[in-house]
Amino acid sequence: xxxxxxxxxxxxxxxxxxxxxINDAKxxxxxxxxxxxxxxxxxxxxxxxxxxxSFADKVLMNDEESLKNKDIQAFNEAFKNGFLKKFDIxxxxxxxxxxxxxxxxxxxxxxxxxxxxxxxxxxTYSDNDGLNYHDYQLNYVAKKFKIEDIYIYTTGExxxxxxxxxxxxxxxxxYVDGIEEKGNRWxxxxxxxSYQKLITQEKFKEAYDLLSNLEGDIKEQKVIYIMxxxxxxxxxxxxxxxxxxxxxxxxxNDPSTQLMAVDYYVMLKDYNATxxxxxxxETATSDTFVEYMRGNLSWxxxxxxxxxxxxKATMQEYPDFEAARLNLLYMYDEAKMFEACIAMLDNFxxxxxxxxxxxxxxxxxxxxxxxxxxxxxxxxxxxxxK
Numbered sequence: 607x608x609x610x611x612x613x614x615x616x617x618x619x620x621x622x623x624x625x626x627x628i629n630d631a632k633x634x635x636x637x638x639x640x641x642x643x644x645x646x647x648x649x650x651x652x653x654x655x656x657x658x659x660s661f662a663d664k665v666l667m668n669d670e671e672s673l674k675n676k677d678i679q680a681f682n683e684a685f686k687n688g689f690l691k692k693f694d695i696x697x698x699x700x701x702x703x704x705x706x707x708x709x710x711x712x713x714x715x716x717x718x719x720x721x722x723x724x725x726x727x728x729x730t731y732s733d734n735d736g737l738n739y740h741d742y743q744l745n746y747v748a749k750k751f752k753i754e755d756i757y758i759y760t761t762g763e764x765x766x767x768x769x770x771x772x773x774x775x776x777x778x779x780x781y782v783d784g785i786e787e788k789g790n791r792w793x794x795x796x797x798x799x800s801y802q803k804l805i806t807q808e809k810f811k812e813a814y815d816l817l818s819n820l821e822g823d824i825k826e827q828k829v830i831y832i833m834x835x836x837x838x839x840x841x842x843x844x845x846x847x848x849x850x851x852x853x854x855x856x857x858x859n860d861p862s863t864q865l866m867a868v869d870y871y872v873m874l875k876d877y878n879a880t881x882x883x884x885x886x887x888e889t890a891t892s893d894t895f896v897e898y899m900r901g902n903l904s905w906x907x908x909x910x911x912x913x914x915x916x917x918k919a920t921m922q923e924y925p926d927f928e929a930a931r932l933n934l935l936y937m938y939d940e941a942k943m944f945e946a947c948i949a950m951l952d953n954f955x956x957x958x959x960x961x962x963x964x965x966x967x968x969x970x971x972x973x974x975x976x977x978x979x980x981x982x983x984x985x986x987x988x989x990x991x992k
Contacts, residue, residue: 622721622722622723622746623722623744623746623751625724629724630715632751633715633724633726633751636655636751637726638712639651640652640712641712641728644697644701644704645704647701649694649697649700652696652697652753653693653694653697655752655753656693656752656753657745657747657753657754658686658690660745660752660755661690661693661755661766662686662690664766664767664770665690665770666682666685666686666773667682667773677778678778681776681777681778685773689769689772700730703730703732703735706732706734708730708731708735709729709730709732710728710729710730712728713727713728713729713739713891713893713895714892715727721743723745723746723754724744725741725742725744726742726744727740727891728742729891729893731895737899738758738759738865739759739861739862739891739893740756740757741756741757741758742755742756743755743756757862758862759861760865760866761832761862762828762829762831762832762853762860763828763829767829768829771798771829774798774799775798775799775801775802797816797824800816801817801833804816805837810837810840810841811841814837814845817830817833817837818834826856828853828857828860831849831852831853831856834852834853835849835850835866847870847873847874850867851870853866854866854867859886861887861890864883864886864887864890867879867883868880868883868899868903870883872903872906877907880903880907881900881904881912884896884899884900894919894920894923895923895924897919897920897923898916898917898920898924898927898930900912900913901913901915901917901933901934902933904916905933905937910937913934914934914937917930917931917933918934925957931950931953931954931959934950935947935950935951935976938950938979939976940978942978944978944979944982944984945984947985948984948985966989
């Protein structure tokens with residue numbers, strides 16, 4: 607099951623594809639080409655496939671009043687030329703993370719009936735940055751699929767919404783100064799302008815209070831809850847935890863919320879809630895890689911049986927993913943499960959990850975984190991056995 611992310615219907619492009627097997631095949635081919643090109647550290651296909659005009663339509667003010675304002679139109683053109691036309695920063699960051707051994711893989715695709723658009727879900731993972739997902743919203747232009755927007759799980763919003771905040775806080779000062787006279791519909795512009803000013807001055811508590819005291823529709827937008835979490839983290843752990851709690855209560859079924867919930871419940875040391883959040887995340891994304899995270903967190907909570915089961919499931923589903931095997935070996939070592947350690951070493955050899963001598967060299971160095979197996983009789987016997 608895949609969960610969709612709502613945007614205002616007027617924000618949708620008129621370009622869409624019907625949901626049929628022909629387009630399914632095109633989307634799968636598009637996903638594979640995108641993944642392959644990024645692993646080759648090549649951003650050309652991404653940039654050629656990025657529908658900058660549709661993306662810009664979501665970001666820039668283009669209502670009737672804005673279209674009459676010469677300052678806004680000049681600013682819009684400058685913003686498009688200066689920022690949106692230099693959008694290579696996004697795919698470049700992906701390729702840079704891949705260079706640092708991160709993975710960036712297609713999980714699946716789905717069709718949003720409301721938008722009449724296809725979506726692609728990519729998973730990004732690294733030991734340093736953890737787990738994240740990019741949900742690509744696809745446009746259909748001249749019988750070709752294009753990237754219209756990207757929903758990023760760790761921010762809980764579409765990239766166009768994130769860029770729109772940057773756009774609003776950089777509107778011409780002459781325009782912002784006159785907003786107060788233009789009615790309540792401009793309050794969000796004033797808010798973003800004031801918020802950014804407080805953040806720049808590192809007045810985090812004042813920024814937190816500004817977010818807490820908002821009124822109107824903007825108060826219920828997820829971006830406000832995310833911003834509150836970000837600024838709360840700069841105040842104290844208590845504020846941080848309370849801000850996350852608010853987000854979870856307001857958006858309990860959002861998959862991006864479940865990703866944040868995992869870390870939240872780990873901090874609370876609530877094992878059952880952590881596992882439930884992982885279940886919800888796996889259901890929302892249909893991503894079996896969540897089992898690897900389950901293994902890591904089960905181990906962190908000292909549930910060795912659940913961790914072993916999760917790691918073995920990951921090894922079966924992703925046979926080339928070495929980290930699951932290594933973590934299982936480290937866990938066996940920590941638990942002093944020496945026979946299981948030896949079986950794991952044999953597994954590395956049988957699956958052509960390492961030779962026996964490679965493993966011996968690794969275990970006999972003092973730089974690895976193995977605490978018990980190096981000095982055990984089990985290892986000594988295995989090492990001597992030909």
